[in-house]
Amino acid sequence: MAVAGVTSPDGKLGPILSGDCVGILAGGGPLPGQVAQAVAALGRRVFIVGFQDFAEPAVIGSWPHRYVRLAAAGEILSCLRAEGCRDLVLIGPVRRPSFSDLRPDAAGARIMARIGRALFSGDDGLLAAIVRVLGEEGFAIHGAHEFLSASVGRRGVLGRVRPDAGAQADIDRGRTVVDAIGRLDIGQGCVVQDGLVLAVEAMEGTDRMLLRAGECRQPGRPGGVLVKMLKPGQDRRADLPTIGPDTVRRAAQVGLRGIAFQAGATLLTDPDLCIAAADAAGLFLVGIDAEGEN
C-alpha cells in the first residue's frame, strides 16, 4: 500500500514514494515507458496494462505487462489487484471507442452503467468519470506529470526563437479561444494567424487540425500559432495536452511560426528533441499561463 502523507525530499512525490506496485494504464506513444522508468527510479515496482490496439509493444514490452481490451474492465481490475497495484497512472492517447467495438466484459458493463451519460459527453466528462470510478474501486489515481516532472513544459521560451509582438497577440487570442472551447468541453487547441482563427480542434485531434490550418492559411502574412491548453477545470490526471517532436515538425510543415502551450500542464514527450526540432525549423516554443492566470 502507498503510505499517504509520506513526504519526499522535494516535498512533491510523497504518497507515491513508497509502497507496492504502481499500475500504468497505457495508451499509445512513448510516455507510458517514460512513466515506467520514473516509477522504477523511485524504487517502486511497475505493472503496465496496455490497451490493445493502442499501447505500443516497443514501448511497454520490456516491462512487466499485459494487453487488455479497453472495455474488459473486469480483467483490468482483477489484474491490477493481483499485481498489488493501488496507485495508478493513466497515460498515452486512446481514441474514444465506438460502442459497437467495445464488447465490455461483465464488470465492464457494470462500470459503463456507472459512468452513464458521461460515456456520451465530451472527453473530459468521460475521463473524469473513469477516474471517479477507479477511485470508488479503491485505487489512487495519479497524474503522469507527477512522475515526469522533467517533461512538464515550463513557463517561458524553451528554444532559441522568441515570439514577436504579432505572435504574442496571436497567442493571447488563441488562449482566449481555447479557454472558451475548453469550458464547453470541445477541445484543447486552435490555430490563430494574424488575429484570424484558422482552425479549432474538436474530435479530430491536433494533427488533423494542423493540416487544415495549413490549408486555410492566409498567404502573404506571418505564419500562424498553435495554442494548446488544458480545459479549464480539467482533471490533470487524464489527457494532459501533449507535444512531441512530430507536433513541432508538423507545425513547421504547415507554415506555423510557433507553438504556445500551458506551462505546468503540458507534457513534452521528449523536451530536448522538441526544442531541437523547433530551433531547426525556426519555430518558437513557449509555455504560457492559462487565461486569467497572468
Added chain:
Amino acid sequence: MAVAGVTSPDGKLGPILSGDCVGILAGGGPLPGQVAQAVAALGRRVFIVGFQDFAEPAVIGSWPHRYVRLAAAGEILSCLRAEGCRDLVLIGPVRRPSFSDLRPDAAGARIMARIGRALFSGDDGLLAAIVRVLGEEGFAIHGAHEFLSASVGRRGVLGRVRPDAGAQADIDRGRTVVDAIGRLDIGQGCVVQDGLVLAVEAMEGTDRMLLRAGECRQPGRPGGVLVKMLKPGQDRRADLPTIGPDTVRRAAQVGLRGIAFQAGATLLTDPDLCIAAADAAGLFLVGIDAEGEN
C-alpha cells in the same frame, strides 16, 4: 435616389421600393440572381458587379453586369456611381482573399488602409468594415434577406421529419457552442452528436466541417446535428448563414440526422428543394431562435 421612409404595402421594404438602380455586389452561388429577380420585381433597375473568380456567369449573365477584381475598389465604386446605384446588396460567398493576390487599384489601396486592422481580424470584422466604408462612400447597404423574404428560413420544422428529444438536446448544445464561437468571431456552425461536439467550423467552411464530422462520427449512436447560427451581433447585411440543397444532401451523406438554423437569419438558396432533399433523406430541417431568444 432611394426615398428614405417610403413605406411598402407590407411595411417592410420601404426605403428600397422606389428610386434608381440597385447595385448587387455578387459572389458565388445562385443567390445574386435571386436578389436581382426580386429587385426587378419591385420595379427597380439592377446592375450586378460580379467579383471575378467568384460570381457565376450562368447566374448573373442575363442581367446588366460587369466583372471586377475584388480589390479593384476604384473600378467598383466608379462603376456603381456611373450606373446610378445608391442602394447596394452584398450577396454570395467570396473566399477571403490572399494579400498576394489582391493587387488593389489606387482607390482599393486607400480603402484597405481605411479598413486597416479589420483586414486581418475575423470575417465578421472585415465584412462590417467593408459595409462601414461603403456607407462612408455614400451608399446604402441592404441585406439580401430584405429582398428574399421567401428564402429566409422561418421558425419551426420545415419538412416532414421532426427532431426527437435527443436531437433537440444536441440542437441546444450546438446553439450554445455556436453562440460561444460566434462571439469570438470564429465561425457560424458546429456538429453535435449525442452531446459530443464532433467538429467546430472556423475558416474551412461548412462543407469541410461536415466531411470531418462524418469521419469523427461515433458509430452505434444516433447521427449528429448541424447547427448554423448568425454570430451574435453580426451585421445581417453581410454573410448570412446559407443552406442549399447540397448542404442538406452532404449532411445526409455524412450520417447526420438533421440541420438546425437560426430562424429569420438564414437564407435557404432554394427552400422547396432544401425541404424535398431533407424529406427524401429523412433529415429534419428546423428554424430555431438564437441563444437567449427563447
